[in-house]
Structure formats: C-alpha cells, structure tokens
Amino acid sequence: MKYAVFIPTVIIFLLLVGLLYYFYFSPKPSYETKTVTINKQVITLEVADTTAKRARGLMYRTELPYSSGMLFVFEKEGLYPFWMANTYIPLDIIWLNSDKEIVYINHNTPPCTATGNIKAVCTSYNPKKYAKYVIELNGGWAKKNRLNIKDKISF
Numbered sequence: 001m002k003y004a005v006f007i008p009t010v011i012i013f014l015l016l017v018g019l020l021y022y023f024y025f026s027p028k029p030s031y032e033t034k035t036v037t038i039n040k041q042v043i044t045l046e047v048a049d050t051t052a053k054r055a056r057g058l059m060y061r062t063e064l065p066y067s068s069g070m071l072f073v074f075e076k077e078g079l080y081p082f083w084m085a086n087t088y089i090p091l092d093i094i095w096l097n098s099d100k101e102i103v104y105i106n107h108n109t110p111p112c113t114a115t116g117n118i119k120a121v122c123t124s125y126n127p128k129k130y131a132k133y134v135i136e137l138n139g140g141w142a143k144k145n146r147l148n149i150k151d152k153i154s155f
Contacts, residue, residue, distance in 0.1 A: 031046035031047055031048065031053060031070075032046075032047045032049075033045065033046055033047065034047055034071060034155055036071075036153060036154065036155040037154070038145065038147065038153050039145045039146060039147065039151070041067065041145050042067065043067045043068060043069060043137070044067060044068050044069075045068070045069050045070055045071040045135065045155075046068075046069075046070045046071070047070075047071050047073060048070055048071065048072045048073065049072075049073040054072050054074075057070060057072070057082075057087070057136065058070055058087055058089075058091065058136055059085070059086040059087055060086055060087075060088070061087070061088060061089060062088050062089065063089065064089055064091075064137075064138050066138060066141070068137075069135055069136050069137040069138070069141075070135070070136045071133060071134075071135050071155070072133065072134040072135070072136070073132070073133055074131075074132050074133070074134075076132065077097060077098050077130040077131060077132045078130060078131070078132075079126060079127070079128070079129075079130060079131075080095070080126075080131055080134060081124040081125060081126035082106075082109075082124070082125050082126075082134060082136075083112065083122045083123060083124045083125065084109055084110065084111050084112040084122060084123075085112050085114075085122045086112075086113065087111045087112065087113075088111050088113060089111060089138070089139070090108050090109060090110055090111060090138075090139030090140075091108075091109050091136045091137065091138065091139050092105060092106070092107055092108065092109065092136070092137045092138070092139055092140065092141050092142040092143075092147075093105070093106040093109050093125060093134060093135075093136055094106075094134065094135040094136075094137070094142060094147065095127045095129065095131035095133075095134050096131055096132065096133040096134070096135070096153060097129070097130060097131055097132060098132040099152070100133065100152055100153050100154060100155070101150055101151070101152050102147060102148065102149050102150060102151045102152075102153070103127055103129040103130070103131055103149065104127030104128070104129055104131070104149065105142050105147060105149065106125045106127075107139070107140075107142055107143060108139040108140055109125060109139065135153070
C-alpha cells in the first residue's frame with residue numbers, strides 16, 4: 001500500500017526532471033539572420049520560422065543588442081497572441097500583415113518570469129488584426145524610431 005503513493009510521485013518527479021532537461025540543457029535552435037532597414041535603422045533579426053523556434057523566441061535572454069531582434073514568420077495570416085513567459089527583458093512586439101504593414105504594436109511589453117502556473121500569471125498580448133509576421137525588438141525601440149500603424153517594413 002505504501003508503494004501506491006511512492007510510484008506516482010517518482011513518475012511525476014522524473015517527468016519534471018525531463019522537462020527541465022529539455023528547456024535548459026537541450027540544444028538551442030540555431031537561427032538564420034536577416035538584415036532589414038526600419039525607418040532608416042539597420043537591424044539584424046533572427047528568423048523564427050518553425051514551431052520550435054517560434055515557441056522559444058527570445059526566452060531566457062538577459063540582453064539583446066540595440067540593433068537586434070527576432071522575426072517570427074507564420075505560414076499564413078492569423079491571430080497570433082504572444083506572451084513574455086521566461087523572457088527577462090522588456091520588448092516591443094510588432095505585428096505585420098502579409099503586405100508587411102504594421103497592424104499593431106505592443107510597446108515596452110513587460111517580462112514575465114513568474115513561477116508556478118505561468119499560463120495563469122503571464123499575460124497574452126493579441127492585436128485583434130490578422131498578422132503573418134511579428135517582430136520583437138528592445139522595449140522602447142518602436143517609439144524612439146517613430147514606428148506607426150500602417151508603416152511598411154521591407155525584408
């Protein structure tokens with residue numbers, strides 16, 4: 001009878017250790033980079049064009065060079081919410097439609113390094129307009145460089 005509680009506890013413990021290994025010790029995805037010009041500013045974006053790369057995004061980064069960011073590429077336009085789980089720096093999140101026109105900007109999105117039930121604690125940000133691309137840059141970059149809704153970005 002005492003093993004009835006012990007065995008499920010061991011299984012749960014091993015699953016948690018496996019998840020920790022996956023997120024912290026497994027190989028990190030390597031990202032192709034793309035150089036783009038936004039309002040006369042040249043920036044280098046890491047391209048997240050697979051499910052695994054999009055899921056990881058800029059998680060666990062403690063710094064991001066000023067002229068760098070990430071470009072998320074989706075197969076088709078849709079409503080793509082973003083959250084800041086395990087993200088340690090504030091970011092500007094910029095949604096673009098298939099014409100590469102800005103449809104929404106979430107400025108200075110705060111990090112969410114909560115523990116426990118992250119889905120319950122970390123806010124999701126969703127623009128209510130369809131997008132095919134999302135760019136993440138350092139928080140404050142969009143205002144400093146005067147990005148606006150309907151601006152086009154070429155890449």
